[in-house]
Amino acid sequence: MTPSEILIRTSHIYHKRRERFFRLMDAGAKFLSIVALTALASGDSWLSILVALVSGASTILSVVLDFPGMAAKHEELAKEYVCLLSEYMENQAKDTQVDRDIKADRKRREIQLREPSVLRGLAQICTDEVEAVIHHDVPMNRLSMWRRFKAHFGGGEMPPYWESQETEPK
Numbered sequence: 001m002t003p004s005e006i007l008i009r010t011s012h013i014y015h016k017r018r019e020r021f022f023r024l025m026d027a028g029a030k031f032l033s034i035v036a037l038t039a040l041a042s043g044d045s046w047l048s049i050l051v052a053l054v055s056g057a058s059t060i061l062s063v064v065l066d067f068p069g070m071a072a073k074h075e076e077l078a079k080e081y082v083c084l085l086s087e088y089m090e091n092q093a094k095d096t097q098v099d100r101d102i103k104a105d106r107k108r109r110e111i112q113l114r115e116p117s118v119l120r121g122l123a124q125i126c127t128d129e130v131e132a133v134i135h136h137d138v139p140m141n142r143l144s145m146w147r148r149f150k151a152h153f154g155g156g157e158m159p160p161y162w163e164s165q166e167t168e169p170k
Helices: 003-042 046-065 067-090 097-112 119-133 145-151
Strands: none
Touching: 003 046, 003 067, 003 097, 003 119, 046 067, 067 097, 119 145
């Protein structure tokens, strides 16, 4: 697997994960709305009011952050990367490796112009996963569920795993 192919596959994985995340967030907000309506209809207890407030907040968050729109945007970007990977593999017989890499890099940069800014942390996670699959020695904390969750909100960025974590002078 070439570095260009790894980058294309990594970008595709990233956008599919973001699409799934936003679809789940949208479904969760809709579920909480239904729960809130049920809670409000069932009585005037403090629990039903609390559930209604949490549900209202999640619904507002869903509308403000446009979960369905973000999911659609990532779905489209993922499709573009699949098309790029297809072109890259098709050109294997026609072009030299250098030509294929140059064309793929140019197209990848065009697609990246439309990517959201929280890409870095999630892209690192996707890269770590691809490297783990191709048998590189990736520390398990880089693939944790907590890091994956934080990355959806702009966290999760870590220094490259091959760099030393010690920054103190000796």
